[in-house]
C-alpha cells in the first residue's frame with residue numbers, strides 16, 4: 001500500500017457555506033489524517049495523509065458532493081515529500097489570509113432541513129420561527145458589515161446566542177457535528193430577531209404570538225389590504241394577485257406605475273405547472289438556492305385564472321418566484337395556496353426601504369399595514385430577475401442570491417483594485433480585485449439623489465468587503481457620456497484616489513463584458529452585435545444598433561442602423577408616436593406625412609395632442625433637413641425602431657416603464673406567424689460601413705398595414721425576425737471578411753427571444769460560433785463589468 005501526503009489549496013466561495021465541516025467529514029470517512037486550515041480570504045488549505053486511492057477519491061468527491069452553494073474557482077494539489085506523520089485529523093485555528101479573494105457567498109434561501117425544523121411543533125425554539133437558518137442557508141451578503149465573515153461582523157451581533165433549550169443555540173454553534181456549527185446568521189425564538197405588526201399609523205397591533213400575527217396578516221391580505229412585509233434584503237408590498245381591484249389600487253397608489261408588471265410569489269411550483277411551459281433550466285433556477293424571479297411564458301392554450309390581467313398588461317410572460325425565507329412559507333400556511341403580488345416596497349424611482357423608520361416613511365401612502373422585524377439589513381438587495389433563452393440565463397436584475405459573486409477574467413491581471421461607475425439607467429457599479437470583477441447589487445436609475453447615493457454606498461461597501469485600500473485603486477472607468485452623473489462621480493473618485501479616469505463607449509462596454517464571460521483569449525477579436533435603447537456615440541449621436549469588430553483593446557464600428565432624427569429628443573423615448581412621426585417626416589416630407597398622421601390619429605397619442613403635433617412639424621421644418629440640430633439628435637438605436645414599430649402596430653402608445661413598447665411588441669408578436677407576411681430589410685455599404693435601412697422598413701410596414709389581410713401580430717412577428725436576420729447577416733459578412741470565428745449578441749434588445757434566436761441560428765448555420773450572455777446582464781446592468789475591462793486595457797497600454 002502506498003501512503004502519501006498532499007497539500008490541497010481551494011479558492012472560491014468556500015466560506016460561510018458549510019464547506020469546512022463537509023471537508024472534515026469527507027476526509028474522516030476515508031480515514032485520511034492531517035489538518036484543515038481556514039485561510040480567510042485566501043480560501044481553505046488541507047494537508048492530507050493516507051492511501052493514494054483514498055486521496056484521489058477525496059478530491060473527486062469534493063467536486064461532486066460539495067454543498068451546492070459553494071463555488072470552487074481553483075483547486076490545486078501538490079505532493080509533500082517531508083516525512084511528518086499525522087495521527088489525527090483536525091481543524092486548525094483560522095489564519096488571516098488577506099486580500100487574495102473574497103469568499104463571501106450571497107444570500108441563500110432557507111433549506112429543507114430548516115423548513116422541517118420550522119414546522120416541527122416539538123422543537124419549541126424553532127417552531128414557526130421565521131429566522132431559522134443553518135450553515136448552508138440564510139442571509140449572508142445583506143447582513144455582513146465586514147470580512148472575515150463572522151457573527152461579530154454581521155448585523156446578528158445584536159442577538160447573542162442563548163444557552164437555553166436542548167441543544168442551546170450556543171451549543172449548536174460550537175458543536176462541530178451540528179449543522180449550525182459556525183452558522184453566523186441563525187438564532188431561535190428565544191435569542192433572535194422577531195416580527196411585529198403595525199397599523200397604518202405606525203402603532204403596534206399587539207399579538208401574543210407569531211401565530212396570531214400571521215393569522216391577522218393573512219386575514220387582512222385576503223380582505224384586499226396591501227401589506228408591507230420586511231424580509232431579507234428589503235421590504236415588499238404584498239397583496240392578492242387574482243383581484244383586479246386590489247392591483248388597480250396598488251397601481252394608483254404607486255402613481256407612476258401604470259402598467260409595469262408585478263412579480264408573483266407562489267407557494268410551490270405545482271400550482272403553475274399546468275399553465276406555464278417550464279423548461280428544465282427554468283425549473284432548476286426558480287427552485288435553486290438563489291430563488292430569483294423567473295419570467296415565464298404563458299401557455300397560449302390555457303388561461304391561468306389565479307392571476308389578474310392587471311399583473312402584467314399586454315405581456316406574454318409573468319415573473320414568478322418561490323418563497324425563500326421562513327416568513328414567506330409561514331404566510332402561505334395561513335393565506336392558502338395562491339399566488340401573491342410580491343413587489344419591492346418603494347415609491348417609484350427611490351430605493352426600497354431597509355430601515356423601519358424609512359419603511360414607515362416611504363410606504364405611508366402605499367401600505368395598509370406593516371409586518372416588520374428588528375434585524376438590521378446592512379445592504380439592500382432586491383429580488384433578482386431573469387428570463388431563460390433555451391438554457392441560457394438572461395439576467396435582468398442581478399441582486400439577492402447573486403451578489404457578491406464575481407466574474408473571473410480569462411487572463412492574468414495583477415492590479416489590486418479599480419472601480420467602474422456604470423451608465424445612468426439600470427445601473428450597477430463594479431469593483432476589480434486582481435483578475436476578478438465584482439458587480440454591485442442592482443441599483444437602477446441613478447438620476448435622483450437617493451439612488452445615486454445608494455450606488456456610492458454599494459461601491460464603497462464592495463471595496464471594503466474586498467479589503468481594498470485607497471492606495472490600491474489604480475483607475476476609474478465610466479461611460480463615455482459627458483453629462484452622466486456617473487461620469488461626474490468617476491471624475492470625483494479619480495481625483496480623490498489620484499488616478500486616471502477612462503471613459504468607455506457604451507456599446508463597446510457591452511461587448512467587452514460578453515467577451516470576458518465567454519472566456520475570449522486576450523489576442524482574439526470577435527464581431528459584437530450591440531443593440532439597445534441609448535448610448536453615447538463617439539460622433540456625438542445616440543447609438544444603439546451597432547456591429548462592432550472588437551478586441552479587448554478597442555473596436556471598429558463596421559455596421560449600424562440608419563440614423564433617424566428624434567424630433568424633441570428624449571420626448572421620443574417617452575412617446576413612441578413621436579419617434580414614428582420623426583421617421584415618417586424625414587422620409588415623406590410634411591404634406592405626405594400629414595395624411596398618414598391623420599389616418600393613424602397620431603395626435604391622440606401625443607401628450608398635448610394637436611398642439612404638440614403642430615409644434616413637432618414646425619420643429620422639423622425649421623431644421624431644414626439638417627440633422628442633428630437643436631432638439632433633434634440623430635439616433636441609430638434599435639430601441640427607438642422597436643418603439644416606432646410597436647406604436648404603428650398598435651401595441652404601445654406611451655412608455656410608462658423602461659422597455660415597455662418593445663416588450664409589448666414582443667407580446668403581440670408571440671401570437672403571430674411571421675410566414676404570413678412579406679417584409680425584407682435592406683442595407684447599404686457606405687465607406688466600408690454597413691447601414692441597415694430603417695426608413696424603408698417603416699414605409700414598408702405602413703404599406704403592409706393598408707392591406708387588411710396582414711394582421712398586426714403577423715407583421716410584428718415578421719418584423720422581429722427580419723430585424724434579427726439583418727444584424728446577423730451583416731455580422732457574418734464582416735466576420736468572413738476579417739477571418740473571425742465568433743459573433744456575439746449583447747445589449748438590452750438581446751432580452752427579446754425571437755430576435756436573439758434568429759441571430760443565433762443564422763450564426764450557427766453559417767458555421768461560426770455564437771456568443772451570448774449567461775452570467776452578466778445583457779442590458780445596462782452589465783455595463784460596469786465591461787467598463788472595468790475596457791479601463792484595464794487602457795491602464796495597461
Ligand SMILES: [Zn+2]
Nearest residue numbers: 111114134137
Ligand atoms: Zn438551513
Ligand SMILES: [Zn+2]
Nearest residue numbers: 162169188191
Ligand atoms: Zn437561541
